[in-house]
Amino acid sequence: MGETRKLAGRYRLLNPLGASVRLAFDESEHRDVAVRELRVPIELRDVALDEARRAAELRHPFAVRVLDVVVEDRMPWLIMEFVSGASLEQTVRSRRTLPVAQAARVGVCVLSALTAAHAAGIVHGRVDPGKVLLTPTGRAVLTGFGFPSLSMLPSADVWSLAATLHFAIEGRPPGQVAAEGPDPLRSLVRAMLHPAGPPHTEVVRETLERLAVDRPLDVVLEASGPLPAAHVAMIGLAVIDRLRAGGAFHGGVHPGNIMIDPAGGARLLPLLGAGTLPAYTAPEGAQTLAADLWSLGATLFAAVEGAPPAPGASLTRAGPLAPVLFRLLSGNPSERPTLDELRREFGSMAHND
Structure with missing residues (x-):
């Protein structure tokens, strides 16, 4: 099997793209896709399938699409849009932290995708620097939709976005103490991480949009x-x-x-x-x-x-x-x-x- 294995008779598995994600070729649509096995306990399998199929209905320019959900040998698999680019985590660890304007643009993209998902009743639940892809055209797209959110609230996604932006500008997670500094982006990140809860989404959005261009x-x-x-x-x-x-x-x-x-x-x-x-x-x-x-x-x-x-x-x-x-x-x-x-x-x- 190995390299010649096909899922659902059409998705031919190719080389690994990262931990538990593989490149595949969709022989019906003649396109590259990314596939990932949903490894969840048996008792959560039906819930995972329901959430994955709901995520497949999400359409947003800054969210990696779930194209299909298939079951092979009683195990669910996600078939996802293939996006060329390096993760935010790889970029920061191999090069340097992002300038404020670029980090803010990442925040604008990811918050936009999360806002659309939350409006559709979908919580991502796993936002982190490894799931934010920076494309050659300058977009930031969020992958990882379709996994069980384990009943997390939308506010958990906003906190995780703040921690991701903290990593983007500091090169480390926030830990017990977020980065100090009077500049607006660090002030915003600290406010989003505050135990009392983040500012209103519109305040976060407006601030990120301003910092992205101004x-x-x-x-x-x-x-x-x-x-x-x-x-x-x-x-x-x-x-x-x-x-x-x-x-x-x-x-x-x-x-x-x-x-x-x-x-x-x-x-x-x-x-x-x-x-x-x-x-x-x-x-x-x-x-x-x-x-x-x-x-x-x-x-x-x-x-x-x-x-x-x-x-x-x-x-x-x-x-x-x-x-x-x-x-x-x-x-x-x-x-x-x-x-x-x-x-x-x-x-x-x-x-x-």
Whole structure:
């Protein structure tokens, strides 16, 4: 038998692709496929078959399809789409950890596949770096659907995705202590791993999508230096619109939490970390909108001057922004401008570029 064995009279087994997975040739459709025997206890076989057949109905661009489920010698086999690519685990172990933007793109793909699966009542149950395939075209696809999920909840998949992203950027599982760091991706991973449960899926999705294509303001400043006053005013407009929409204390207004897109637009991310960085924390230490506005003033000061405010620091590049920044950075919260006042003043400056 060996190399000449066929399953269901059509899937000719070829060489191994990894642990318990083999390449096969589908003689009916004339295509390569991957096959895997579902080795489960006899008492779980019917449950495994039911879950595998349900997974075969899942169609998503970032999920490796289960094409067929066959039973051979009373043992179930999964026939899966063959995808060319290296696993995330192989890539990190043989090369290096992934840059933040690439890791975030992996997260976008995998979360999209999991969200579709959960909507169909399917829990993956085995998400890990070995089951995320990185294709030559830049996609990340999740394999491993069709195995018994052992009654796991969807939240288990989200936790496992966080652990997988942790491995992608740190080269190790999270263990007892997740990686420290104020950057948005590490903050997101820590929030997803928290025992209290992950943030809402939409918050996770939005953050990953932003990180996949945008850069934090602190990274932009480090790479390019201070920004023109008109651009800084546009950033201020975007942040106050987000604060207005939130309607409550944000607590995380600082350059590492503001994403700049390729066109220069800005967006304040939801708070996922420990809070505002010390250099951007209002002197009164209160959890109020006025404190957020002080943090905004310190952030815009850094954007236009190249460093956060410090005692005796002067505004040499701010131009028309200077009076607004002085009011935002007032030690008296009641002297700081309102959102409406800021919108008018920033709007006027942003359009005088």
